[in-house]
Amino acid sequence: MPHFRIETNVPKSKIPQDFVSKAIPVLAKALGKPEQYCVVSLIAEVPMNFGGSTDPCAIGNLMSIGALGVEQNKKHAKVLFELVERELGVPQDRMYITFQDEPTGNVGFKGTTFHSLFG
Template identity: 85%
Template sequence: MPHFRIETNVPKSKIPQDFVTKAVPILAKSLGKPEQYCVVSVIPDILMSFGGTTEPCAIANLMSIGALGVEQNKKHAKILFELVEKELGVPQDRMYITFQDNPTGNVGFKGTTFHALFG
């Protein structure tokens, strides 16, 4: 259910092939969620400008059911900004992350919603 989606102007050729598989356990640990439900996606090669330049930059969204909030997001931001800077070469001051806490009824899985599955 957690999804960390990154859109970036970094070329696909510069994104490590194992980035998404390395990022999933980091995301799961930060959120306290099982790895089997975590998704990380990267959309490279986006025409993007941040602050008027096309130097490496990104926009990201972290969606989760719970485990998000004012204090938790500070922890998640630290971990995720460091990960993206180290692995993708996007400086921390050239990326935004939005945090989206969805209710269980707004996330579908296995032909129904998490609300129906887990109440």
């Protein structure tokens, strides 16, 4: 159920082919969630300007059912910013990440919601 979505102006040619595969275990470990429920998506070559510059930049959104909060998000931010900087070349001061904690009833899976499956 965790989904880390990244939009960036970095060209596809500069993104490692295995980026999303490498990001899954990082995300799962940070959130303490099973890898089989984690999703990482990356949208490259988005026309994007951050602070008046089109140098490499990104915007991210991390959605999860639980495992998010003021103190937890600081730890998640550290790991995810480091990952994006190392793998995509986006400096940590040229990206934002929003954290979205969703209730189980707001996330669908297998024709129902997580609330129905695990609630």
